[in-house]
Amino acid sequence: MKDMQLVREEFPILKDKIQLSSCSQSALHHNVKESINKYINTWEKDGMNWGLWMEVCENARMKFAKLINAKPSEIAIVSSVSHAISSIATSLNPEEGKKDFWVSKEDFPCIGHVALSQNNYKVKYIDYNKDDYSTVINDETFMVSVPHVSFYNGAISNLENVIHHTKKRDGYVFVDAYQSAGQVDIDVKKLDIDFLAAGMQKYLLGIPGIAFLYVKEEIADTLSPRITGWFGQENPFAFDGENVNYAQGARRFDTGTFPMINGFAADSALDIILGVGVKNIEKRLQELSQFTLNYCRDNSLNIASPLDPTLKGSNTAIKVEDANKIEAKLKERNILLSARADVIRIAPHFYNTEDDIKIAVDALKKLI
Template identity: 25%
Template sequence: MDWQAIRDEEFPVAGRWAYLDHAAIAPIPRRAGDAMRAWIAEQEANGCIHWMTWRNELEVVRRRAAALIHAEPAEVAFITSTTMGIGLVAEGFPWNDGDNLVTAAEEYPSNLFPWMNLSSRGVETRLVRSRDGRLWLEDLLEAMDGRTRLLAISHVEFASGFRNDLDRLTELCHERGVALFVDAIQGLGPLTIDVRKTPIDFLAADGHKWLLGPEGAGLLFVRKDWIDRLRPILVGSNSATSSYNDPEPAFTLRSDAGRWEGGCYNMAGLLGFGKSLELILDVGADRVSARILDRAEGVRERARSAGWRVVGSDRPGDRSGIVVLDRDGSDNDAVARRLRESGVAVSCRRKKLRVSPHLYNNDDDLDRLAEGLRAPS
């Protein structure tokens, strides 16, 4: 694979930045920007005259999103954020008073607050803390009992970069009759998910991180046998089989996940997202994953040589595209600002440096990071 050609053709951001912050907000590839600019030009010139052309293109995007995770297109709905996807599942799940769910204490707030918000409905959220830089299966299992209905987990934890074992979690949950929800926003891209081989029940991911899409365009996966069991939330004209133009529209819900697409689409965002998915699928999801993990390993090696400690589990199977760094006495917020001033983009999360490279980052980018890390804190 000619990674340099992809860098040159698709990522203008590389002309200025050693951009290593894809776990925050990724720059979009040129083909995604072209698609969004074309839609804007069309709207300026013609308004809604050719709207159906763009609407039909969304089904191409849906097929790409489904192909990425090996789902059926009917199991994929478009969402404007991971938070929206989590909320649709949290509020639509068939809870009973006294039920509980289990999740990680260190989760991003969007994978905590929607579940905690269920307390008024008599649903308890049980938080499990990590140990030694990772979550342990036995701790998650210990938190479950006969009233546990769901485990909500991130594929990759945003602050630590720890990768949860979805295969094992799926097996353990289904043995206990517990549904599995996966926040995949930090996993899809550096890692691959096949929902046929790993039969998780629900998955949500916005596209603006590792999938290289714009903000406000993402995917919700609802396994086929859950579509009729999950209460539809935010229903609208797109949720039903009848047309808004019918004299008396019938409230008959769609049989697929599109029933959760109630209102207007973020057309520009979804068209851009579709092109970002196209790039990933053109390269091959497995190749993209291997490349990102290779780049992350390069970050770890250079950081250690620069005197930094790689935080978190050191087991190869626990690693992801996120590399978390720390150094005794370091003001990591200041380090992140100083690196950005030098043209190296990283983040500071929960007082530690977070580095997240992607497929187009070359050795020069990683060397620029290493040079910045060697500077006194």
């Protein structure tokens, strides 16, 4: 990794603010800003440049595939994880006696919202920290959803065990990697994941409005998406609205025109993450995580996250009253943390330092 001072200069906000909110929105890299401006310039000067715009989005698809060790043909471009899980949930056809859709209590709420909105599943809830999923997951299990890293307290799920027990029962596994992509190494082939989704705005250094859906190639062509659009067709530019002819692989889960400006941001942001290397980022964030845990304990803060940095991601959650008010007061002090329910989340990225964390924790302690 480059000298830290040089790294920090690439994120202009760090001159004036301490941004430790990557579990919600990471800091803006100057290359990402330049890419967004590049899109705007082509729009302003050319009116439109569909060839370039499409090329950039396709490049982002390929780079995300590389990030998780997938093929580009196994990646769909979607708008969000909500979009991704909706596309999958509506495309699958559970049979009588095998309809259980297990939602993790650690899942982001959109997973439960989508599961409950369907009429063909029996939605059940599992706590991977307490329940013995080796016995809970049974022959009636159709789908198991698991967050790779918890949005609430940063806990890392034991994907290997969840996938192992689900596959023993011939069930599907959906992994929400929104909180892990960019900070924890992911290999969908090694793990044998069926479906995985992640958006760009957190540890992937991008912006909301674009996400990627991985569908294992052995599964993709067996599904007929019920959420679709012209980009999900084999030949979108045939402009044939009288027939459905799905594209091959996961591309059949593409829907309408890509969010082009978001694609420009994603293309550049993925270059940065791949350039630094997720394994290097993961190592650095474990060091910062250990420092955060130690410093919070030294200051007698109530930690809601696992106390072993190998069992959590970047996010260290601190129990507080009026978390949103605390977040707002910290922002007035140019310290950007992120509140969720009854916790304040301290979530560094590779551009943060121990001094950032110390200043933030000191301010947090004074407020609570």
